[in-house]
Amino acid sequence: MEIQGLPGRLLDELGPALASGEIPEGAVLRGEELEERFGVSRTVVREAVRILEGMRMVASRRRVGITVLPKSLWDVFDPMVIRWRLAGSDRPAQLRSLGSLRVAVEPAAAALAAVHATDDDRRELSSLAVELTVAARDADLTTFLGYDIAFHALVLRASGNEMFAHLGDTVGAVLTGRTEYHLMPHQPEPYAIRLHREVADAICSGRSDEAEQAMRTIVTGALEELNQQLS
Amino acid sequence: MEIQGLPGRLLDELGPALASGEIPEGAVLRGEELEERFGVSRTVVREAVRILEGMRMVASRRRVGITVLPKSLWDVFDPMVIRWRLAGSDRPAQLRSLGSLRVAVEPAAAALAAVHATDDDRRELSSLAVELTVAARDADLTTFLGYDIAFHALVLRASGNEMFAHLGDTVGAVLTGRTEYHLMPHQPEPYAIRLHREVADAICSGRSDEAEQAMRTIVTGALEELNQQLS
DNA sequence: TCGCCTCAAAGATATGACGTATTCAAGTGA
DNA sequence: TCACTTGAATACGTCATATCTTTGAGGCGA
Numbered sequence: 001m002e003i004q005g006l007p008g009r010l011l012d013e014l015g016p017a018l019a020s021g022e023i024p025e026g027a028v029l030r031g032e033e034l035e036e037r038f039g040v041s042r043t044v045v046r047e048a049v050r051i052l053e054g055m056r057m058v059a060s061r062r063r064v065g066i067t068v069l070p071k072s073l074w075d076v077f078d079p080m081v082i083r084w085r086l087a088g089s090d091r092p093a094q095l096r097s098l099g100s101l102r103v104a105v106e107p108a109a110a111a112l113a114a115v116h117a118t119d120d121d122r123r124e125l126s127s128l129a130v131e132l133t134v135a136a137r138d139a140d141l142t143t144f145l146g147y148d149i150a151f152h153a154l155v156l157r158a159s160g161n162e163m164f165a166h167l168g169d170t171v172g173a174v175l176t177g178r179t180e181y182h183l184m185p186h187q188p189e190p191y192a193i194r195l196h197r198e199v200a201d202a203i204c205s206g207r208s209d210e211a212e213q214a215m216r217t218i219v220t221g222a223l224e225e226l227n228q229q230l231s
Numbered sequence: 232m233e234i235q236g237l238p239g240r241l242l243d244e245l246g247p248a249l250a251s252g253e254i255p256e257g258a259v260l261r262g263e264e265l266e267e268r269f270g271v272s273r274t275v276v277r278e279a280v281r282i283l284e285g286m287r288m289v290a291s292r293r294r295v296g297i298t299v300l301p302k303s304l305w306d307v308f309d310p311m312v313i314r315w316r317l318a319g320s321d322r323p324a325q326l327r328s329l330g331s332l333r334v335a336v337e338p339a340a341a342a343l344a345a346v347h348a349t350d351d352d353r354r355e356l357s358s359l360a361v362e363l364t365v366a367a368r369d370a371d372l373t374t375f376l377g378y379d380i381a382f383h384a385l386v387l388r389a390s391g392n393e394m395f396a397h398l399g400d401t402v403g404a405v406l407t408g409r410t411e412y413h414l415m416p417h418q419p420e421p422y423a424i425r426l427h428r429e430v431a432d433a434i435c436s437g438r439s440d441e442a443e444q445a446m447r448t449i450v451t452g453a454l455e456e457l458n459q460q461l462s
Numbered sequence: 463t464c465g466c467c468t469c470a471a472a473g474a475t476a477t478g479a480c481g482t483a484t485t486c487a488a489g490t491g492a
Numbered sequence: 493t494c495a496c497t498t499g500a501a502t503a504c505g506t507c508a509t510a511t512c513t514t515t516g517a518g519g520c521g522a
Contacts (some may be wrong), residue, residue: 260503261503261504263503264504277504279503291503291504291505292503292504293502293503293504293505294503294504294505295502295503295504296502296503296504297504
């Protein structure tokens with residue numbers, strides 16, 4: 001799910017450069033400068049800049065140029081922005097923000113899922129909880145990560161709330177990020193695994209409060225661990 | 232904070248048309264068709280389409296045209312998308328989604344704000360709680376709305392979490408929306424007002440749990456009221 | 463010193479031309 | 493009859509260029 005063509009490739013260069021602060025807030029670029037720097041035409045530069053403008057990362061004004069807006073204005077919920085920030089020097093701040101967001105959203109999503117999940121959802125959730133347990137026992141971190149992402153995404157989707165559902169990819173990016181950067185134990189903690197099964201069981205049998213509590217324990221645990229690692 | 236120029240005006244026409252379903256999912260538009268329909272040049276159409284592509288609302292493919300993507304793929308956190316959906320036929324669904332999001336996020340934000348708010352934040356929060364009370368007593372709905380939006384935005388910002396902070400505008404849009412569409416009582420409920428003061432007091436004196444609980448009562452109340460009105 | 467005016471810089475828009483991927487269908491052969 | 497190949501039509505992608513519009517800055521005069 002990526003912008004294709006030359007504007008896309010230009011974004012892949014500009015986005016990380018902006019997110020990492022290599023091009024700092026307040027910097028002013030000229031369209032012509034970008035044309036030369038990346039060897040593309042005006043059209044391509046303008047379309048890429050328009051997209052960045054849509055994310056509120058830059059503003060283009062006549063006679064001035066393309067100004068990099070303060071980070072506080074950026075669309076921090078945009079998946080592309082999140083990915084760029086996770087890849088760059090903002091990673092700790094981004095992970096912390098996302099951690100708090102998870103603590104807020106995922107328990108609520110679990111509670112809703114216990115009420116709204118379809119039968120298929122419940123079946124798949126049980127199945128994922130089992131696969132998760134197996135992968136954890138085998139200390140197969142890659143496989144574990146895949147199921148973990150699928151598990152959390154499914155809970156978010158099963159909540160029946162489209163906005164929660166959209167955070168599935170974001171949570172996936174967080175989980176991938178903390179595995180890639182070795183911010184989690186090499187062996188998933190048995191306690192956390194048990195909690196995942198508990199969430200699945202509670203959602204399957206419609207016990208809303210229990211699902212919420214178990215999920216809260218999972219995500220607050222993850223956040224605490226994160227804060228410890230980043231401190 | 233709006234895209235300016237002709238592409239912006241084109242978006243103001245296309246966005247609502249897409250959000251309302253007037254142009255349905257799966258519909259295929261041709262660039263040339265849009266040029267004629269809106270009397271603008273290719274450049275303008277292409278830039279507007281690029282922005283919509285950035286929001287994952289459309290995809291442009293050669294030999295096919297500009298395809299409207301399923302709503303499940305849209306960037307539902309994009310402020311523009313939210314505004315368009317609130318203005319169109321998706322309003323009930325959008326308000327419900329946002330209601331649940333508020334229930335998840337705002338209590339967590341209040342809890343964090345009790346810990347992280349600056350002295351200025353705390354002062355302003357107290358002040359807003361007072362103004363809120365006055366405006367409610369005078370049954371001055373417009374003024375009340377302004378302070379209410381400022382109050383919730385401030386709590387979100389004071390949480391110190393940039394992602395929560397960004398939801399300030401969104402929550403503002405929800406509050407504005409439900410006032411405009413007469414989805415709230417003509418006179419703010421005294422109980423709700425007292426809860427706002429309670430949130431402010433708790434945050435000012437650093438009582439995290441209390442702030443969270445009071446805020447939860449506010450937003451769950453709002454959600455229940457909403458569900459009642461929309462049923 | 464202040465205010466107005468002019469000029470130029472840089473983006474905004476329009477347009478023409480060409481490139482290129484993709485689809486659809488006609489044609490070919492087994 | 494069916495499957496495969498091939499070619500042409502189509503609509504977006506990219507580039508280049510020209511003109512328009514806005515606006516910041518410097519100069520000019522009172």
